[in-house]
Amino acid sequence: MSEESKKKIMFTVRKPPHGTIYVYEGLEVKLIMAAYDADISVVFMDDGVYALKAGQDTKELGIKGFEATYGVLVDYEIQKVFVDRQSMEERGLTEEDLLVIGEDEDTEEPIRPRMVDSAEIAAMMAQQHNILSF
C-alpha cells in the first residue's frame, strides 16, 4: 500500500501517565496498531506531556512503569511523535526533560518527540482518518 493511501490514525495522549490506566493501556494499542499498515502518529498534550518526562520511577507506586517502552517507540516504527509546546511550557517542562524514543539508524543520534505548536497539531488533526484519545 502506498504511503498516500494508508489510513492516517492519530493517537492523542492528554491524561497524566499514572493514577489511572488510560495511558498505559493506550500504549498497548499503539504497539499493536503499529504492526498494521497504517500511518500512525502520536500527540502528547495537556497533562499527557508528563508521560514523556524522562526519569520516571514507579517503584513507590507499586505499578509497572512504561518509560522503557516509550523509549523504543521508534523500534516499533512509530516515528511521528509530537508534543504540544504550550502544554510543556505551562508545566515548566523543556525539550531536555523529554525521554528518548529511539535512535537514528544512520547517525545513532537519540530521537526525541518533536515539539510543535497547537496550530500545527490542529492542521495534522484535520488530515487524520481517525483519532483515538487516551
Place this chain on the structure above:
Amino acid sequence: MKLAVCIYEGPYNHEASDSAYNFIKAAIAKGHEIRGIFFYHDGVYNVTRLMEPPQDDRHIANRWSELGATGIDIVVCIAAAKRRGIVDEVLVPNVRISGLGQLTMMAIEAERMVIFGD
C-alpha cells in the same frame, strides 16, 4: 456513514456507556452503519452477564447483547478483560472477546471512530 464506537468506562458508574448506546441507536435510526463496538479499559465490565441491576433500572449488559443480536460486531479487548477477570464464560450472548487488532481494523475501516469515556 460507517462508524465505529469505542467505550472506555464501566457501566452505571459513568454515563459513557449510556451515551454510547444512545448515540448508536440514534445513528442507526439515521441510516448509518455501525462497523463495530469496542470495549476497552473498564468498558469491558459492560457485558458481563453476572450483573443484576434492580428491575426498575436499565439492564446495560442485556442492552448491548440485544444490539449484538442485530448483527453488530461487539468486541471486548482480551488484554483489558483478562486484567479485570472478564472471560468468555461471563459474557452475555452476541459479544466476543478478541484483540486490539479488531480495534485497529475498526479504526481503519470506519469513516469515524467515536470514543466514549474520560
